[in-house]
Amino acid sequence: PGDQIRDPYPRVILIPGLGMINTGADAQAADVSSQLYHRAISVAGGSQALSSFVSLTEQEAFDVEYWPLELYKLSLKPPPKEMEGRVALVTGGASGIGRAIAQRLAQDGAHVAILDINLEGAQQVAEGLIQKYGHKRAMALHCNVTDEAAVQEAFRQVTLTYGGVDVVVSNAGIAFAAPIEETTLSDWNRTMSILGTGYFLISRAAVDLWKKQNMGGSLVYIASKNSVFAGRNAAAYSAVKAAELHMARCLAEEGGAFGIRVNAVLPDAVLQGSGIWEGGWREARAASYGIKPEELDDYYRKRTTLRVNVYPEDIAEAVSFFAGPRAAKTTGGAMTVDGGVAGAYLR
Structure with missing residues (x-):
């Protein structure tokens, strides 16, 4: 009497003809329950040599689980983190913004x-997260987001490893800048494929899985200031970024009845550690402003209202908000993280 009931969910689920499924507060705990039950199977089998295996009675099991010293030990555990027990999938997570997002969500408690x-x-990136946060806290998968089969297989692998997916961050991308008359059809198609088709395929796989899971979900797009800002020499990039933002809003309407939230983060000029600034993008943007490439960081800082540079961690902070329970009643939203660019103010 007076005892608060502990987590009643089973840790071992045996399915005849299929095998064993293990659950836990995190992947490491589920793995431990698997190891312990395999050992229990061994003990039960060995007991047949002497007599027969007899399990604890319900009263004995209760006495062990609700032993006062055990309850005291559990009371010393730190409170659960905001994303504890959730699984997040991040595309383009090997560098820059994607890496910062993966690191932040792991810090928040997610796998x-x-x-x-x-x-x-x-x-x-995955190995670094495992070293910092524990066994099986992260996994890495090769995935070309423009490949339909590869995207489907990636979602299958994550589901098999962790039991499902709760948060998806669509971030993989490239950047391209050129005047329209110098933009080739190949340039246009590549930009649309990665930033348009890639976001579509990831979104479709996520929504399909979430409807089957029937537990809701959070989809976060990494769009761009260019989603709402008309600038020179980036028609292909800006057009598809605008399409991403509108697709996010459309999916928010489609997913609402299923508890699926869809929101977008609109960064600008995140130079640090970002792969998109390779391959001439920095030089092209600097040329369009009439400055040297090495002057670009300072140029971007000075043009913002707040006179600040924007870093990958700033974008990750916005994603953390949209992905977790603090934004439980927000969908179809867009958050600018650009230091203040008047032409990109949402209205």
Whole structure:
């Protein structure tokens, strides 16, 4: 009497003809329950040599689980983190903004699946998270987001590993800048494929899974200031970023009845550690402003209302908000993280 009931959910589920499913507060705890039950199977089998295996009675099991010293030990555990027990999938997670997002969601308590076309980079990020937050807290998968089969397989692998997905951050992308007359059809198609088709395929897989799980979900797009800002020499990039933002709003309407939230973060000029600034993008943007490439950081800082540079961690902070319970009643939203660019103010 007076005891608060502990988590009543089973830790071992045996399915005849299929096998064993283990659950836990996190992947490491589920793995421990698997190891312990395999040992219990061994003990039960060995007992047959002497007599027969007899399990604890319900009263004995209760006395062990609700032993005062055990309850006291459990009371010393720190409170659960905001994203504890949730699984997040981040595309383009090997570098820059994606890496910062993966790190922040893991810090918030989530298990994180890092998808990237750069598998080695994704593995390095995952290994760092495992070292910091524990066994099985992260996994890395090679995924080309424009490949339908690859996207479906990635979601399958994450579901098999963690039991499902709760949060998806669509971030994988490229940048392209050129005057319209210098933009080739190949340039246009590549930009649309990665930033348009890639976001579509990831979104479709996420929504399909969430409807089957029937537990809701949170989809966060990493769009851009260019989603709402008309600028020179980036028609292909800006057009598809605008399409991303509108697709997020449309999916918010589609998913609302299923508890699926869809929101977008609109960054600008995140130079630090970002792969999109490779391959001439920095030089092209600097040329469009009539400055040297090495002057770009200072140029972007000075043009903002707050006179600040924007870093990957700033974007990750916004994603953390949209992904978790603090934004439980927010969908179809867009948050600018750009230091203040008057032409991109939402209205």
